Amino acid sequence: MTEPVAAVVPAQRWQPGFLLTMVVMAALLAVAPFAGIYPVFLMKALCFALFACAFNLLIGFGGLLSFGHAMFLGTAGYVCAHAAKVWGWPPEAAILAGTGAAATLGLVTGLLAIRRQGIYFAMITLALAQMIYFFCLQAPFTHGEDGIQSVPRGRLFGLLDLSNTLTMYYFVLIVFIAAFALIYRVIHSPFGQVLKAIRENEPRAISLGYDAERYKLLAFVLSATLAGLAGATKAIVFQLASLTDVHWTMSGEVVLMTLLGGMGTVFGPVVGAFIIIGLENYLAAFGEWVTVITGGIFVVCVLAFRRGIVGEIMAWWSQRKS
Numbered sequence: 001m002t003e004p005v006a007a008v009v010p011a012q013r014w015q016p017g018f019l020l021t022m023v024v025m026a027a028l029l030a031v032a033p034f035a036g037i038y039p040v041f042l043m044k045a046l047c048f049a050l051f052a053c054a055f056n057l058l059i060g061f062g063g064l065l066s067f068g069h070a071m072f073l074g075t076a077g078y079v080c081a082h083a084a085k086v087w088g089w090p091p092e093a094a095i096l097a098g099t100g101a102a103a104t105l106g107l108v109t110g111l112l113a114i115r116r117q118g119i120y121f122a123m124i125t126l127a128l129a130q131m132i133y134f135f136c137l138q139a140p141f142t143h144g145e146d147g148i149q150s151v152p153r154g155r156l157f158g159l160l161d162l163s164n165t166l167t168m169y170y171f172v173l174i175v176f177i178a179a180f181a182l183i184y185r186v187i188h189s190p191f192g193q194v195l196k197a198i199r200e201n202e203p204r205a206i207s208l209g210y211d212a213e214r215y216k217l218l219a220f221v222l223s224a225t226l227a228g229l230a231g232a233t234k235a236i237v238f239q240l241a242s243l244t245d246v247h248w249t250m251s252g253e254v255v256l257m258t259l260l261g262g263m264g265t266v267f268g269p270v271v272g273a274f275i276i277i278g279l280e281n282y283l284a285a286f287g288e289w290v291t292v293i294t295g296g297i298f299v300v301c302v303l304a305f306r307r308g309i310v311g312e313i314m315a316w317w318s319q320r321k322s
Contacts, residue, residue, distance in 0.1 A: 018184065021267065022177075029173055039169040040237075045277040046176045047234040052257040052269030053183050054226035059255075060264035061187055062219040063199035067122045067251050068109070068129025069227055074246030075132060076102040076228030081148040081241035082141060091154045091162055095232040102228020103221060105132075110220035114213055126248065133246045147242030151235060168237060175233055179226055184266055186222065195219055256294065260301050262308025271309055 029046075033039045051073055058064050080098030083089040089097065113124040136142045143149075153162035162168045186192050198205045198212045206212050235241045244250065257276050262268025276294060283290045305312045 026177055039165050041281055043169055043172045043237045045274045046172050047230050048277055049270040049273035050176050050179050050230040051227050052254050052273045054223045055254045056258045056269040057183055058223040062195050065122045066125040068125035069254055070246050070250035071129040071132040072102040072106055072224040072227040073231035075105055076231035077235035077241040077245050078142055080232035080235045081151045085151050091156055091236050098232030099228045103225040106221045106224025110217045114217045136246050147240055149240055151239040153236055256298050262310035265310045268308050268310035
């Protein structure tokens with residue numbers, strides 16, 4: 001008989017450094033619209049930052065590389081948009097429906113893929129994501145290449161009018177901060193400590209009595225759920241659900257965001273998402289060359305900053321303290 005996980009792996013408390021950084025980040029984001037930064041850009045960046053954080057939970061702390069995470073982002077977006085526009089659901093219910101759909105899809109995908117490792121796991125997720133993409137392309141209620149357009153933002157809990165851009169922005173900010181704090185607690189919980197132990201040495205974790213597949217499945221479902229929350233929120237923000245969000249390039253883009261910011265770090269995916277979305281926004285005039293530019297930046301970062309931006313900063317700070 002093995003001891004309960006909580007008795008074997010103690011939970012870590014909220015670290016003062018994290019809390020301070022979190023407060024500073026939240027304060028900067030709260031005043032950003034008044035500093036001349038467009039709220040629409042910020043909302044897009046926050047949605048993708050949450051998407052990248054969800055992906056980082058899987059690859060950075062679980063050691064599982066998924067090439068199909070866009071299916072959770074896109075599926076949640078379609079379900080949320082359909083619920084809000086066709087069924088007339090309020091935004092909070094539509095977002096919950098989209099998130100629930102992503103969680104269900106994550107459970108099914110995880111049950112099929114979690115028994116495989118390495119490239120086989122990645123290829124299974126990619127294959128399933130392509131199936132979802134073609135389903136969204138052919139299904140009548142998704143409207144093919146046009147997507148679901150003119151999705152109503154509605155009134156949050158019947159009180160707050162989300163058609164107001166600032167109201168919508170602060171709602172997105174609250175969703176992001178809450179999800180970000182949840183991810184931090186998961187990482188530093190007994191569950192998160194065991195998950196990292198499995199990532200580092202799975203046979204040893206199994207020999208200690210931990211069910212590695214169950215832990216990885218739970219991490220996969222949680223990652224898919226949070227990715228779905230990002231996709232559903234994004235559908236309400238932009239009043240659109242389209243094939244772009246379920247395309248394989250979106251899965252590649254979230255990998256880029258995570259690696260650029262720092263895989264396995266808490267704040268790295270946020271930094272990576274803001275950089276990539278910022279480049280796409282401010283270099284839009286270059287058209288297709290934006291992809292070439294971001295690809296070049298990715299190559300440079302992989303060669304020069306293998307830990308990612310935040311990872312390199314943390315390594316430098318640790319060396320300085322020692």
